[in-house]
């Protein structure tokens with residue numbers, strides 16, 4: 327397998343982890359669970375019966391399988407060999423590649439729908455992956471991941487306290503009012519790889535939906551759907567943190583800026599208007 331990752335220790339450890347941890351893919355949920363998700367329904371609405379679909383960082387294809395109607399061309403790419411073996415078992419007619427997604431081995435404008443789910447929080451160079459996704463898409467580009475860049479959320483490796491985290495990220499949002507970002511500049515975090523694995527201990531950065539939205543607009547793509555997932559059941563679980571978040575959620579659900587962008591998820595679908 328060709329490895330494009332920088333060979334520093336953290337990248338080697340992460341790479342090794344995804345390639346050896348068999349149980350990692352057991353906690354991803356099921357295809358049936360994914361089909362109940364609001365995000366799946368939004369994606370499915372845009373897909374034609376015979377459209378070609380690719381999942382970038384497909385893991386074991388749990389999500390990709392949800393789009394299998396027997397007629398669509400389904401492809402997936404991931405650097406984990408164990409994941410791709412499982413994916414090939416799940417979708418026999420699917421086409422899978424083992425590779426780093428920073429350089430996608432496909433021609434320009436190859437797929438109708440190019441999406442990625444729960445991968446961007448693990449990347450070293452999200453902008454590179456996004457520009458590759460845009461390049462190989464002929465219609466839609468879609469990203470789904472946690473909105474760890476929200477002032478109301480943070481990734482497990484982020485050691486800031488709740489208030490410091492909120493202030494730091496509110497300041498970023500405030501600065502966007504004066505200067506819209508044209509690059510992805512998400513906060514970086516150091517993944518926790520020396521403890522028993524828990525979800526997103528392997529995060530390397532904190533995706534920020536607002537930054538992502540401005541970036542895609544700056545690339546000339548048209549907004550189709552942008553949601554920070556305030557309507558998702560996760561934000562209604564009765565926890566202390568959700569009680570603190572409740573007033574912001576109310577403002578967000580009223581679509582008041584910037585609170586509408588502060589929910590738990592980063593879900594965007596953009597359309598390529600010009601096919602180069």
Ligand SMILES: C[S@@+](CC[C@H](N)C(=O)[O-])C[C@H]1O[C@@H](n2cnc3c(N)ncnc32)[C@H](O)[C@@H]1O
Nearest residue numbers: 344354383384385404405406426427443444445
């Ligand atoms: C949390 S899993 C998500 C898998 C799948 N998308 C899902 O939602 O079920 C993250 C996946 O991203 C892959 N990944 C992370 N960085 C990658 C990279 N630079 N190139 C290729 N795959 C990568 C990992 O191998 C892992 O399978």
